Amino acid sequence: MRRGLGVAMAIRKDLTEAHDRAWDRLGRAGTWLNSAEKVSIAEETRSALACIACANRKEALTPEANVGVHNSASDLHPDWVDVIHRITTDANRLTKRWFDRVVPEVLSTEKYVETIGIIAETIAVDRFHVALGLPLRNLPIPKPGEPSRESVASAREAGAWVPMVNPDDLSDADPAAAYAMYEGRGGANIHRALSLVPACVSGFFDLDDAMYLPDAMLRRFDIEPRAISHSQIELLAARVSALNRCLY
Amino acid sequence: MLLRGSGLHAGATFSDAAVVDRGAESGVPWGGLLLAFAEAAVANAPDLAEQRQAVMNELGENAMIDAAAVIGIFQAVVKIADATGIPLEDPKAEISSNFREELGLNAYKEE
Numbered sequence: 001m002r003r004g005l006g007v008a009m010a011i012r013k014d015l016t017e018a019h020d021r022a023w024d025r026l027g028r029a030g031t032w033l034n035s036a037e038k039v040s041i042a043e044e045t046r047s048a049l050a051c052i053a054c055a056n057r058k059e060a061l062t063p064e065a066n067v068g069v070h071n072s073a074s075d076l077h078p079d080w081v082d083v084i085h086r087i088t089t090d091a092n093r094l095t096k097r098w099f100d101r102v103v104p105e106v107l108s109t110e111k112y113v114e115t116i117g118i119i120a121e122t123i124a125v126d127r128f129h130v131a132l133g134l135p136l137r138n139l140p141i142p143k144p145g146e147p148s149r150e151s152v153a154s155a156r157e158a159g160a161w162v163p164m165v166n167p168d169d170l171s172d173a174d175p176a177a178a179y180a181m182y183e184g185r186g187g188a189n190i191h192r193a194l195s196l197v198p199a200c201v202s203g204f205f206d207l208d209d210a211m212y213l214p215d216a217m218l219r220r221f222d223i224e225p226r227a228i229s230h231s232q233i234e235l236l237a238a239r240v241s242a243l244n245r246c247l248y
Numbered sequence: 249m250l251l252r253g254s255g256l257h258a259g260a261t262f263s264d265a266a267v268v269d270r271g272a273e274s275g276v277p278w279g280g281l282l283l284a285f286a287e288a289a290v291a292n293a294p295d296l297a298e299q300r301q302a303v304m305n306e307l308g309e310n311a312m313i314d315a316a317a318v319i320g321i322f323q324a325v326v327k328i329a330d331a332t333g334i335p336l337e338d339p340k341a342e343i344s345s346n347f348r349e350e351l352g353l354n355a356y357k358e359e
Contacts, residue, residue, distance in 0.1 A: 011313055091330035099333065116331045120324040128320030131289035132313065133297055161333030190325065193332040204328070211321035218250060221257035227310035231262055231276045233318050234251035236286050238267040240322035243290045248329035248336055 009132065018210035019128075019137070022121045022203065027140030031150055031197045032110045033118075035142035040074035041115055042122040042139050044081055047073035048088035057086075063093040079106040080115075087119050092245040099161045110151070110196055113162055117200030124207050148199075150175045155196050165195035177202065186215050190248065212237065251276075281306055282315055289319045 026042055029035045048054050048070070056067040063086070072081045083102055086094060103112050129136050153173035155163040167187040170178055181201035185191045194200040209215075213233065217223065221230050228236075241248075255262035255275070266274035266283065274283070285303045288296040303312045328334075 009309060009313060012310070015313070015317060087327055087331045091327045094330055094333075096333060113332070116328055119331075120328050123327060124321045124324035126320075127289070127323045128316050130292055131285075131296070131300070131316035131319050133300060159335045164334075189334040189337055190329060193328050193334045204324070208321055208325070211317035219253060221254050226314040227308065228282070228314050228318075229254070229277070231251060231254035231258060231260075232278065232282055232315070234254055235262070235266065235274055235276045235279050236282055236315055236318045237322045238251055238264070239283050239286050240290060240319055241326055242267050243287065244323065244326040244330075246326035246329055248326075248334060 009134075015210045018207050019125050022125055022207050023137060023140050025199075025203050026118065026121065027143050029143070029145035029147050030114055030118075031199050032108065032114050032147050034147055035145060037076070038114075038118050039139050039142050040076050041084055041118040043073040044076060044084040045088050045119045045122040046126065046136070047071055048085040051085055051089070054085050054089040058090050063090055063095075063098070077106070083107065083112070084115065084119060087116060088123065092247075096161055103161075109162055113194050113196045114200055117194050117197060117204055120204055121207060124204075124211060128211065150177065150198075152178045152196060152198060154178070158192070160189065160193065162193070163196050164189070164192040165198075166192070181205075184209075184215055278303075278307055285312075285315055286319050289316065290323065 026038055027035055028038075030038055033041075051071040053067040053070045057063060057065060060067060070078070070081050070085050072078070074081070076084070079102075083106060086098075103109050107115065126136050152165055152175065154169040154171055155165050156169065158164045158166065165174075165178060165181075167182045175198070177198040178195070181195060181198040182191065185201075185205060191201060191205065194204065213225065213230075217225055224230065226233065251262050251264065251267075260275060262275045262279075263272055265272035266276075266279060270283070270287070273280070276282075281299075281302055285296075285299040287293070288299040293299075300312060300316075303315060307315075
């Protein structure tokens with residue numbers, strides 16, 4: 001049971017467990033980032049929502065406008081903070097030109113992808129809590145450990161800004177995590193987007209399975225596994241995407 | 249596309265217009281209520297508690313929680329799509345070309 005605004009809610013167990021796993025991942029060293037960096041990214045994802053510079057930029061005619069210094073909550077380099085705040089608050093106005101300025105000047109491609117994965121998981125869990133009027137989860141305390149630095153040999157340029165892995169291209173040169181990330185997934189571009197860092201794909205879609213629907217259920221219109229129907233789920237998904245002005 | 253698919257299965261025609269036009273009727277049961285909840289949640293608007301309570305009253309707690317989960321995860325999915333610059337797959341682009349034009353979705357990439 002979770003309590004928000006004085007009302008106790010019985011959140012289904014698989015959903016709470018998925019959030020627990022996300023927070024456990026967040027507190028551990030990742031593939032290219034250590035645990036302190038990961039938790040700092042989550043802190044910045046939160047601070048971006050109250051950042052005056054971000055609010056000013058969102059109002060500006062161009063995302064290139066000089067809007068001042070971000071309200072930063074961490075020791076991350078200011079350029080990295082800017083990346084996190086832009087993705088969190090003004091993602092639909094990101095451009096390839098901006099990406100080319102950031103990668104690899106500010107972040108390696110791998111660290112950029114892992115940063116997106118952490119932002120996404122933080123937003124998913126936080127915005128669920130906001131929607132229900134629940135207090136945000138405390139961020140985890142970073143645990144000791146080193147990033148695995150496991151690269152994916154089969155990643156290729158495929159029309160996105162970042163290299164992606166086509167499931168058909170996986171080979172013995174790839175780590176087991178690269179095979180695992182597509183298990184039960186269709187391999188659409190949204191699955192491939194973070195595939196340069198397989199742990200990010202597995203992590204995010206572990207959350208997605210619990211918060212949205214597992215891939216296998218997407219077109220099983222004869223089965224309604226949630227308390228709202230497929231049509232209600234898809235209406236919500238489409239509206240949230242439109243409110244965020246997301247083309248994909 | 250999945251919204252249309254779910255409508256076909258249900259023998260109903262759901263309107264995509266409600267996705268971009270708040271005044272349009274989707275045809276989805278309790279669609280207006282759910283959209284109002286989504287809009288309030290995305291904006292963290294002052295009426296969020298009211299919209300949440302409305303969903304709770306009409307559809308129940310489990311539905312409210314599942315709606316909140318969809319709202320949460322899709323605010324994250326869009327960040328992944330936007331920040332990685334993934335293209336829409338050709339088959340999806342082809343199938344959706346008509347309604348993307350109708351709804352003005354193609355303008356999103358030109359802003």
